[in-house]
Amino acid sequence: MKILLDECLPVDLRHSFSVHETHTAEWVGLKGRKNGELLDAAESAGYDALLTMDQGFEHQQNLAGRGPGRIGPAGRAPCAAAKFGVEGFSESLFKEIGPLGIKVTIIEPGGFRTDFAGSSTQLSEGRSEYDSTVGAAVRFQRSYNGRQPGEPAKAAAALLHVASLSEPPLRLLLGSDSYAAAEKSALDKIESDRNWKDLSLSTDYASDETYI
Numbered sequence: 381m382k383i384l385l386d387e388c389l390p391v392d393l394r395h396s397f398s399v400h401e402t403h404t405a406e407w408v409g410l411k412g413r414k415n416g417e418l419l420d421a422a423e424s425a426g427y428d429a430l431l432t433m434d435q436g437f438e439h440q441q442n443l444a445g446r447g448p449g450r451i452g453p454a455g456r457a458p459c460a461a462a463k464f465g466v467e468g469f470s471e472s473l474f475k476e477i478g479p480l481g482i483k484v485t486i487i488e489p490g491g492f493r494t495d496f497a498g499s500s501t502q503l504s505e506g507r508s509e510y511d512s513t514v515g516a517a518v519r520f521q522r523s524y525n526g527r528q529p530g531e532p533a534k535a536a537a538a539l540l541h542v543a544s545l546s547e548p549p550l551r552l553l554l555g556s557d558s559y560a561a562a563e564k565s566a567l568d569k570i571e572s573d574r575n576w577k578d579l580s581l582s583t584d585y586a587s588d589e590t591y592i
Contacts, residue, residue, distance in 0.1 A: 404418045446475065448466065449466065449467050449486070449488050449567075450465040450467070450488065450544060450561075450562050450565055451561060451565045452556060453462075453517065453560075454513040454514055454516070454517045455513070455514040455517035455518060458519070466486070467486060470484050470486045470550075471486070471550065471569045474550055483547075484546050484550065485542055485549060485550060485552055486550060486551045486552070487539065487542075487550060487552055488533060488552065488554065488558055488559060489530060489554040489555055489560065490528070490530055490552075490553070490554060490555030490556070490557035490558030490559075490561070491524060491528030491529060491530055491557055491558075492528055492530030492531070492532050492535055492554075492555065493528045493530065493531065493532060494532055501524065502516065503518045503521065504520070505518045506518075523592070528555055528557075529555055529557055530555040530557075530558075532556065535554050535555075538548065538552075538554055
């Protein structure tokens with residue numbers, strides 16, 4: 381996975397979005413099934429989807445990643461685009477198959493001590509004009525590798541726990557960094573929406589107008 385959008389080739393972008401193709405292939409195999417939960421995963425540490433089923437028990441967990449899944453960070457454009465897509469896909473799927481008794485959970489992990497920030501990522505600080513944005517993100521990732529707060533074994537235990545619940549959450553943040561970043565992003569969005577509320581509402585028809 382390349383970190384700088386300017387340096388991405390079409391094949392890199394296809395790789396980022398290939399998770400959707402995997403989801404489609406998996407979902408075909410579930411047609412006609414009812415009851416249970418669906419665990420659908422598009423992990424921030426990779427692009428492979430994970431499907432867990434156990435005899436009538438279906439629960440799809442989507443590991444979208446709190447950064448690229450909820451936030452568009454510098455140096456993560458292709459990844460963020462794919463993960464935002466996974467979030468929207470999962471939320472729509474949740475509403476469509478919920479009445480069938482199938483559950484969907486979007487897992488949003490923060491930094492975990494895996495190989496995601498190591499050899500599995502091709503890092504490039506890019507041109508000088510990107511130094512304060514993409515370059516800074518690359519340097520941070522290099523320095524953060526091996527110091528992430530998340531413990532993979534505990535994440536696995538959390539996934540198994542959520543899979544066992546009769547009423548799992550639609551979204552679940554994993555890790556203190558994930559929670560803090562998602563909370564800040566949500567509050568920032570609320571504040572911005574409120575600041576621009578008057579302009580947003582001004583585009584409606586006047587109350588005495590008739591829509592034709």
